[in-house]
Amino acid sequence: MTKTYHVVGIGNALVDVLAHAGEDFLAEHGVEKGIMQLIDTERAVELYGRIGPAQEISGGSAANTIAGIAHLGGRTAYVGKVKDDQLGTIFAHDLRAQGADFATPMAPGADEGETGRCIILVTPDGERSMNTYLGLSERLSAADIDAAQIADAEWIYLEGYRFDGDESHAAFAKAIAAAKAAGGKVALTLSDPFCVDRHRDAFRRMIREDVDLLFANRAEMLSMYQTEVFDEALAQAAAEIELVACTDSADGAHILSGEGRWHAPAVATRVVDATGAGDLFAGAFLWGLTQGHDLESCGRMGCVAASEIISHIGARAEADLSALFRSHGLI
């Protein structure tokens, strides 16, 4: 029976506030380069007051992935918490306008807190350093998971960042149970090396028991398996997960399944802003998978989509990804 959704994603619903910044700005304001740091309201206000001109663009890691799949014509839905405020309305509009279903109830305007945002500082080398004020996205709980919707998905895609919220562990457990009971599959992204550090045991349990497809980058993979040897981490992951897709920046991506291993080269491009590269890699990879493409092609699609995202500011596709896949002979 055909399911309504190819992929339903669950994660932190955030609006990105993107600004250019020099290395000295990062040092001066204690921003750690290349990773995600959680910040409180006070710090968000302070940082916002100090950055240069910024652009607000809908973001959120899993939301970017889902938007990418929808952009490619895949059937998708997203689950994440925003508030009924200006940024929440923009976030919902952008996702729906891309063709994804988004039905998570918005927190009412009278509630405390605001829609979450991520202050992203882009250095001249194109690297992104993220400062996340979670706001309402933090409150995603099991009550926000519609088991019938999840059961109607071929894949669910879980964002590792959401491990930072206690109630969201229960939300993930509910989603996994609903997906598995209906023959669905579970994909997880590790999201960030320090997030892995904070929740290694919970990640490990989920990986061993429930995850069919793991997305990670090199730093996250090393953090997960607590080794400095990349190949060793990849081998450990492949031994316990059916399918592993691990990105490695300018070195592209490694795909592992059983005894099989493939490498997809990065697509040469000028790196303007690395924000969303991994998200769109995952989106394109999952789209390819649900369309029945072989694993190597899925990896190559991921790298083509990632190269589009890093060639401009923001984590949502601007060019026609299907046209790019055609020009690379992938479809």
Ligand code: GMP
């Ligand atoms: O990081 C996810 C994906 O983005 C990688 O697998 C690459 O496809 C792409 N990517 C990330 N960093 C770079 C880079 O510095 N150069 C190029 N060409 N691609 C990158």
